Amino acid sequence: MEPTLFDPLCYAEETQKENTIVIGLPSLLSKINKETSYIISGDALAALKQLPDETIQICVTSPPYWGLRDYGIPNQIGTEMDIYEYLDKLVKVFREVKRVLKPDGTFWLNIGDGYTSGGRAYRAPDKKTDNGHVVRGLPFRPPTPAGLKPKDLLGLPWRLAFSLQADGWYLRADIIWFKPNILPESVKDRPTIAHEYIFLLTKNERYYYDYQEILEPAASGKGYRNKRSVWTVNTEPYPEAHFATFPPALVLPCILAGSKPGDLVLDPFLGSGTTGLVALQQKRNFIGIELNPEYCELAEKRLIPYATVLRETHETED
Ligand SMILES: C[S@@+](CC[C@H](N)C(=O)[O-])C[C@H]1O[C@@H](n2cnc3c(N)ncnc32)[C@H](O)[C@@H]1O
Numbered sequence: 001m002e003p004t005l006f007d008p009l010c011y012a013e014e015t016q017k018e019n020t021i022v023i024g025l026p027s028l029l030s031k032i033n034k035e036t037s038y039i040i041s042g043d044a045l046a047a048l049k050q051l052p053d054e055t056i057q058i059c060v061t062s063p064p065y066w067g068l069r070d071y072g073i074p075n076q077i078g079t080e081m082d083i084y085e086y087l088d089k090l091v092k093v094f095r096e097v098k099r100v101l102k103p104d105g106t107f108w109l110n111i112g113d114g115y116t117s118g119g120r121a122y123r124a125p126d127k128k129t130d131n132g133h134v135v136r137g138l139p140f141r142p143p144t145p146a147g148l149k150p151k152d153l154l155g156l157p158w159r160l161a162f163s164l165q166a167d168g169w170y171l172r173a174d175i176i177w178f179k180p181n182i183l184p185e186s187v188k189d190r191p192t193i194a195h196e197y198i199f200l201l202t203k204n205e206r207y208y209y210d211y212q213e214i215l216e217p218a219a220s221g222k223g224y225r226n227k228r229s230v231w232t233v234n235t236e237p238y239p240e241a242h243f244a245t246f247p248p249a250l251v252l253p254c255i256l257a258g259s260k261p262g263d264l265v266l267d268p269f270l271g272s273g274t275t276g277l278v279a280l281q282q283k284r285n286f287i288g289i290e291l292n293p294e295y296c297e298l299a300e301k302r303l304i305p306y307a308t309v310l311r312e313t314h315e316t317e318d
Contacts, residue, residue: 019280019307023300034264037276037285037307041296043075044268045089047289048096056100056287057208057263060254060275062110062246063090066156067142069243073292083145083154091163093268098169100266104208107169108254110177110246111157112196116148117141157197164201172207173200173229177250181234198231198254213256227253238272240298246274248281255282273299280306 021037034055040047064078066086077093080086097107144150157174165171175198185192215224236247251274255265261283267275270288276299279286290296300309 021303021307021309023309034285038287039296039299040289041293042289043291044093044289045096048093048100048268051100053099054102055264056266057102057105058255058258059097059101059266060108060251061267061269063269065112071292076291081142087160087163090160091167094164095167097268098203101203103204105203106207106209106258107201108258109199109201110196111160113156114154116144116150116152116154161199169201170205171199172202175200176230178230178232179235180232208258210257214253241272243271245272248274248278251275251278255279255284259284270299271295273302276303
């Protein structure tokens with residue numbers, strides 16, 4: 001029994017909404033239709049491997065952070081004891097992203113930093129719940145990585161950026177996401193962290209980037225200028241998700257500069273679906289991959305106002 005390819009044209013007459021989202025089976029991905037958006041419930045690397053080469057115009061994503069949360073799902077990234085194992089997994093996922101990107105495609109990677117454990121091995125559990133399920137902080141702190149000392153800043157974003165550069169990506173920009181509304185930290189021996197990075201990576205030297213789509217007001221108050229590399233955007237938690245979600249305002253400039261209406265946008269760590277939301281609002285389609293089926297449902301619920309959601313489950317007799 002081979003599953004058949006979902007044919008969006010069969011459904012075109014049934015739908016009043018402009019967009020369609022397929023909750024797709026990974027086995028169908030080799031025949032993706034660019035007029036449709038897809039939410040794939042599964043492991044990012046496994047699902048990406050089934051996508052055809054050079055299909056995606058832009059990838060915007062935020063991978064799980066290292067050593068922060070345990071969602072109790074097999075294959076989740078972020079719970080490795082060894083930071084280098086975590087980095088290696090991400091490099092492999094993003095190698096597949098590079099393969100599926102069009103030659104002029106761009107990759108916008110959001111990632112924040114953290115500190116070594118400072119000698120503490122135990123972390124108090126937090127009490128967050130997600131749709132009634134307990135989402136725990138990792139009950140352990142991963143050991144201090146080789147070459148670092150207790151209390152060292154991990155430098156994780158740059159370690160990842162350099163690893164990706166070594167893997168063939170062009171590292172084109174480090175954008176500082178400045179978060180003015182960040183919660184206070186109980187630290188007295190360093191500044192409170194109020195930023196994360198967005199790295200702009202490309203597959204080739206020349207790529208699609210429409211700077212005019214994201215011009216910002218000039219400092220003089222007259223006219224506009226090229227967008228600067230510090231973006232001030234408030235954090236904006238999505239009420240039902242207890243992991244760090246993208247503020248839509250952070251995703252918007254990436255999608256506007258890096259794609260045109262009708263292009264395919266990818267997020268291999270979809271979470272609550274923010275990348276999909278902005279893609280649909282801007283008349284792009286998207287492919288979102290998310291390991292946790294409950295988050296897939298969350299994303300689906302969030303995106304229903306923008307698209308007709310269809311489940312690809314029908315099969316043919318052989
Ligand atoms: C930081 S969150 C992404 C949040 C997202 N940007 C949003 O706006 O909601 C990272 C997500 O990656 C998912 N994840 C973890 N390991 C994964 C894997 N191996 N494949 C796909 N998704 C994974 C987690 O379940 C989590 O939802």
